[in-house]
Amino acid sequence: MDETTIPASGLKPRISVIGTGYLGATHAAAMAEMGFDVIGVDTDPTKVEALSAGRVPFYEPGLPELIVEHVASGRLRFTSDLADAVATSDVHFICVGTPQRRGSHSANLSYVEAATKAVAEALSHDGLIVGKSTVPVGTAARLRKLVAEAKPEGVEAQVVWNPEFLREAHAVEDTLRPDRIVFGGTDAKSEALLRTVYAEPISTGTPVISCDLATAELVKVSANAFLATKISFINAISELCEVAGADVSVLADALGHDDRIGRKFLNAGLGFGGGCLPKDIRALMYRANELGAGRVVGLMQEVDEINMLQRQRVIDQAIDACGGSVLNRKIAVLGAAFKPDTDDVRDSPALNVAAALHLRGAQVLVMDPEASVTAQRSFPTLSFADTLDEAVTDADVVLLLTEWKIFVTADPEHLAELAANPVVLDARNALDASVWSAAGWEVRPLGGRVVPRQRRVLESAALPA
Incomplete structure (x- = not known):
């Protein structure tokens, strides 16, 4: 990256957040809370209007108050004008959705691809494009080629990956005080810029893991796959407890005292759902199958089936x-x-x-x-x-x-x-x-x-x- 990517000494980088759904709205508000000037971009003018007025179209504790505070402070604004947002920003976070494709377990990457290409085409000065969306391994490398073809001549742009680890109902806290930060595909200059962006949590001891693009892409889905496996394990054991006359809650407490296992996510019950774990493990299965990693496919298939059987x-x-x-x-x-x-x-x-x-x-x-x-x-x-x-x-x-x-x-x-x-x-x-x-x-x-x-x-x- 060119030196001009990093703002002049003493100035904080300006941030754009592309996509203002659950991930994007939370990330934009948290970046403003950390002291940055942030522009949230969305193609839906109704959503832009609502967020500008502090109305969040989903329930997340603490988020509406944070948005209201920083819209009022002037550090946070929302727009449908992507070109303006990109022109006035230095770091561009891609926070659009990757839903499951209809009729397939594969991830629909059309929103990520469209958003990344639009940012590249709108660049008027050097910029850092940071993917936060959960994507199949190999996506970022392909996006780098897309950006190289789409960006204006003479403008430098780099694509790196910084996966999100938000838990619904804890998203604000997870963004402001994450338990780890992962940078994928960075060089010295881009990592220095991201360390400036995340200076506040880093200063309080949040560990930073720098790695290649593929590893960064796999971290989130692997974490979700492990949590799903842990839930399905205890639910499988709960069936044995029922027929044997045992108590799975007491059993889980006993297992949880082993620090190699831990008590979290060992609550037997109806199983997992939501927009992340089911989608992510199925996308992982699909991508693993494409790459010939059959054991991952078999394991995740069993985890998914156990989870669905809990409902029955x-x-x-x-x-x-x-x-x-x-x-x-x-x-x-x-x-x-x-x-x-x-x-x-x-x-x-x-x-x-x-x-x-x-x-x-x-x-x-x-x-x-x-x-x-x-x-x-x-x-x-x-x-x-x-x-x-x-x-x-x-x-x-x-x-x-x-x-x-x-x-x-x-x-x-x-x-x-x-x-x-x-x-x-x-x-x-x-x-x-x-x-x-x-x-x-x-x-x-x-x-x-x-x-x-x-x-x-x-x-x-x-x-x-």
Whole structure:
């Protein structure tokens, strides 16, 4: 890279963020919080208008406040004018989506390719193009060729990769205080520039890993593949625990004390969903198959299948709890999002189970504190409750499918009085079974022993006046 890529001494690089979806909006706001002048670019003028007013089209704790603060400070603005954003910026982060291609497990790279080419064509001075999107290995090398052909003559541009590691519901914190930063394909000048961009987290001890492009591309999908494997492992063990009369939660606690294993992601339950893990492991399988890495394909196939079978296990248990048929039974489904503290319902296990029971003739009523609107768009045939009490009233069985705090900390004695048959299927192993049992509930954890109710609900009602 030419020396002119790095701003004059004492000046911070100006940043453009291409794509203002979940990743891009969060990254743009976090960069502004770190003191940079940031322009977020999106082809959707409605989204640009909303973000400029501090309205975020998804639920992510802390993000709307951060956007409002830095739009007001002048450090953050949003536009549909990519040429203007590129002309006034030095570092260009590519943050567009890579959804699963229709009819295939491969990643749709058309948005990444279009965004990268558009930035290259709009360059008016030397720039650093930084890919953050999750892409199949080999993509960045191809993008380098695309940029070399598309950029104006006399302008220097380099493509490097800096994968994201955001967790939904923790995205702001993960960007401001990441547990690691990966630079792929950098030379001395581009790495120096990226170290300037990430100077704040680096100064607090965040480790930096510099590597080649291919390794950087594989880090995110490999991390997700490992987490998915860990979840599917404990879910496979939970089935053994059920038939053997063991308790998978206690087992997981015991395993977690081994620092080679750790307790995180060892929670047996309904399994993983969302917009990352399922998509990423399938894209990894597809790319590994293309490259002839068959063992990766076989392993991920088994992980994916175990995860999907968890949903059927919960459906079967719900049917069993209703005496062998859910036809005309009222079922309260607590949770629609794929995990708590988000409104993301992509590949949501909770909604998959709810829809399956609805198709079997159950009267399903779903309650979620944040994801009801997005869930209704995806599953318009399902019914949704506004409150927890409404969902549980007259229910023949209650399914805890997303472990929102409002559900886990609810008053079980009050809810037992509302239910027609106080049986709860704890598909996330998040409830204190002894407390719920004492309050009159039969608790059916996934991968554990059924805990019978310790007293009859409303037993005092049978006493004489």
